[in-house]
Amino acid sequence: MKVKKDRRAQHSRNLIKQTYISLVQERGSTVVSITDIVARCNINRSTFYMHFQTKEHLQNQIVLDFIEDICGIMVQNAEPSPTFFFQYGVQHAIFSYVEQHYVAFHTFLTFSDSFMKRLSSEIYNQFLTLVTDKMPAPQIAATYYASVITGMIYHWSVETYYQYSAQFIAEETTKLFESNMLCQHLNS
Numbered sequence: 001m002k003v004k005k006d007r008r009a010q011h012s013r014n015l016i017k018q019t020y021i022s023l024v025q026e027r028g029s030t031v032v033s034i035t036d037i038v039a040r041c042n043i044n045r046s047t048f049y050m051h052f053q054t055k056e057h058l059q060n061q062i063v064l065d066f067i068e069d070i071c072g073i074m075v076q077n078a079e080p081s082p083t084f085f086f087q088y089g090v091q092h093a094i095f096s097y098v099e100q101h102y103v104a105f106h107t108f109l110t111f112s113d114s115f116m117k118r119l120s121s122e123i124y125n126q127f128l129t130l131v132t133d134k135m136p137a138p139q140i141a142a143t144y145y146a147s148v149i150t151g152m153i154y155h156w157s158v159e160t161y162y163q164y165s166a167q168f169i170a171e172e173t174t175k176l177f178e179s180n181m182l183c184q185h186l187n188s
Contacts, residue, residue, distance in 0.1 A: 016058065063112070086145070092166065
């Protein structure tokens with residue numbers, strides 16, 4: 001019985017998140033009320049409040065989930081060498097994840113001023129955590145890496161609306177990293 005309740009609760013939670021993203025995308029703004037969300041989901045307000053304290057809590061949780069997933073991809077692909085982060089496999093994993101969630105990324109990058117800043121900050125922190133003891137001046141490399149990854153995600157999502165495949169974006173990002181003197185320094 002508990003498994004059924006857990007599945008139902010998870011389903012409700014996911015429905016609320018997806019509905020919020022859809023409403024923000026449709027309206028072109030984060031001005032969406034809890035009333036709008038529960039009406040679209042066809043649930044009671046109490047169901048919303050079982051999962052989220054406020055609309056801001058809901059938005060924050062969605063953003064946090066995406067950021068945690070991207071940082072998890074970085075950790076999964078971590079190797080002993082800092083240069084690994086600049087290789088194709090990591091870029092492909094990150095951009096494939098963004099491609100799978102393209103509507104949400106486009107929506108939050110377009111209508112939430114803080115999303116890109118938070119994403120960049122967490123990528124920076126995750127990179128720094130994984131390479132601090134492995135290279136000189138890790139803050140500079142972390143800044144560069146976070147800036148390139150978030151910049152590419154922003155351009156790909158907002159400026160071109162996914163005109164290219166995740167594979168192409170990963171290949172081009174990897175070429176950019178490989179041509180950079182930082183990577184040449186790390187490989188020597």
